[in-house]
Amino acid sequence: MERFDLAIVGGGPVGLFAAAMAGLHGLGAVIVESLPQLGGQLTALYPEKRIYDVAGFASVTAQDLARALVDQAMHHRPAVRLGVTAAGLAPQADGSYILATSQDEFLVPAVLVTAGLGAFTPRRLPAEGADRFEGRGVYYIPPSLSEFRGKDVLVVGGGDTALDWAWEIAQHARMVHLVHRRREFRAQPGVFERVKGLHNVASHTPCELRAVLGGETPLQAVLAHLEGGADETIAVQAVVSGLGFHAQLGSLKEWGLTFQGAHAIAVDPSSMATNLPGVFAAGDIAAYPGKVKLIATGFGEVGIAMGPIRAHVRPELKGALPHSTNLRAMADRPQV
Ligand SMILES: Cc1cc2nc3c(=O)[nH]c(=O)nc-3n(C[C@H](O)[C@H](O)[C@H](O)COP(=O)(O)OP(=O)(O)OC[C@H]3O[C@@H](n4cnc5c(N)ncnc54)[C@H](O)[C@@H]3O)c2cc1C
Known part of the structure; x- marks a missing residue:
């Protein structure tokens, strides 16, 4: 010992x-x-x-x-x-x-x-298939942010944690898709506005990540629109949970x-x-x-x-x- x-x-x-x-x-x-x-x-x-x-x-x-x-x-x-x-x-x-x-x-x-x-x-992502890709495209704690350089990344969550990750990842990624199940974000004043002001961030609300599909990257992230409409599938290289701990x-x-x-x-x-x-x-x-x-x-x-x-x-x-x-x-x- x-x-x-x-x-x-x-x-x-x-x-x-x-x-x-x-x-x-x-x-x-x-x-x-x-x-x-x-x-x-x-x-x-x-x-x-x-x-x-x-x-x-x-x-x-x-x-x-x-x-x-x-x-x-x-x-x-x-x-x-x-x-x-x-x-x-x-x-x-x-x-x-x-x-x-x-x-x-x-x-x-x-x-x-x-x-x-x-x-x-970490709070687990309630999305079908997410656990299959954990550490291989689905992250609860992102790896080195430089790994996201030039990639399309989906960030899940509506609080400070998700918005902080979205901001940081957007400094490296080609595109950040921010997915939140409510219309409003719960972050401190000014935080969402700062992220929304970035040219390479798209927010999807009220939306839920329903499933993560795919063999290798790109992953197929299936988004359910909570106020109706058909599911949408977005190809991304990584999914990052901002649901907190x-x-x-x-x-x-x-x-x-x-x-x-x-x-x-x-x-x-x-x-x-x-x-x-x-x-x-x-x-x-x-x-x-x-x-x-x-x-x-x-x-x-x-x-x-x-x-x-x-x-x-x-x-x-x-x-x-x-x-x-x-x-x-x-x-x-x-x-x-
Ligand atoms: C949004 C926010 C803003 C803040 N802003 C400020 C600020 O401006 N100024 C300021 O002074 N403070 C601020 N704080 C508070 C500050 O972050 C905390 O006071 C500080 O983190 C406490 O440090 P700690 O090391 O005691 O605990 P923590 O930072 O909570 O670290 C404890 C660590 O212990 C680990 N751990 C716990 N149990 C176990 C176990 N059984 N085995 C192994 N590991 C374990 C946990 O995983 C965790 O990583 C803020 C907090 C929040 C949430």
């Missing part, structure tokens, strides 16, 4: 910053993330939105911030398990834990839960953690410790009086948690964390 100093449950912005901090302070970390990509809500829910309240950036898109956080984390070479859900936590006689995931198990003295809203899983805490609720309400783990804000020794929580999932769910708050919570985590894992290293400016580790580590 693999051993790490720290298991980080959730690869959102807070988990990523925690991986960087752990590395900086000499702890070997593993990040476990249920989605096939890092970034949490930033990449899954609002990649194209601008964030104005993260220190150091007057304005940054969520996905650019996620990229920067991934770069910073990877500089410290944490182990990363993508598409893997943390499932069980079993205390051991020596105070360490076996963290069981959907794939394998790790032995760790400390766990930092940065699970946000819970493990994300379900978030489930799932078996985290069975770890013996004290919850505050249904969705948040109660922590001591002076250490971010939970009621389980060696188990800490930060970011959206951590609750204490006065909690504000912001990225900046989560970063601060990582700063608070890291000293107690280091003291738990390496009791011989007593005292406050040194400033990063005093650490030789960064200078010694080759850039990756």
Whole structure:
């Protein structure tokens, strides 16, 4: 069984910053993330939105911030398990834990839960045949956007996620077909207008993707017009779901953690410790009086948690964390 100093449950912005901090302070970390990509809500829910309240950036898109956080984390070479859900936590006689995931198990003295809203899983496209092409033309998380260059792409959904994807894909694709089952889009003000203003986006409303047919690409996307009229078939090279994600805490609720309400783990804000020794929580999932769910708050919570985590894992290293400016580790580590 693999051993790490720290298991980080959730690869959102807070988990990523925690991986960087752990590395900086000499702890070997593993990040476990249920989605096939890092970034949490930033990449899954609002990649194209601008964030104005993260220190150091007057304005940054969520996905650019996620990229920067991934770069910073990877500089410290944490182990990363993508598409893997943390499932069980079993205390051991020596105070360490076996963290069981959907794939394998790790032995760790400390766990930092940065699970946000819970493990994300995509809402499935309710279209016949869509599952046959998953990953081969039908995507819940698009591959590298440059793969859409010059192609015709169908995006399903009417909220921020779908419109963000439509905007981004339209920067590369020949044509984007945006399909939504209602007449009105549910996005924040101005978002739909921005997408509609693009010359290579066509919206189809109120319409439903009924089936995805075809052997190889192009796929045949069958659209049903919900206010009557015959089905329409459009040839596209890719179908991207913008239906969003379900978030489930799932078996985290069975770890013996004290919850505050249904969705948040109660922590001591002076250490971010939970009621389980060696188990800490930060970011959206951590609750204490006065909690504000912001990225900046989560970063601060990582700063608070890291000293107690280091003291738990390496009791011989007593005292406050040194400033990063005093650490030789960064200078010694080759850039990756
Ligand atoms: C539309 C929108 C706009 C926003 N704008 C702002 C803004 O302008 N400024 C700001 O500060 N905040 C903003 N937020 C809030 C911000 O995104 C969150 O505060 C932040 O993402 C919390 O980060 P996190 O790492 O705690 O959790 P998340 O980003 O939710 O990441 C948690 C990750 O953990 C994974 N996970 C959960 N459980 C498991 C498990 N058991 N096993 C494996 N993986 C698991 C999830 O899949 C997810 O990827 C916005 C949110 C939304 C939805």
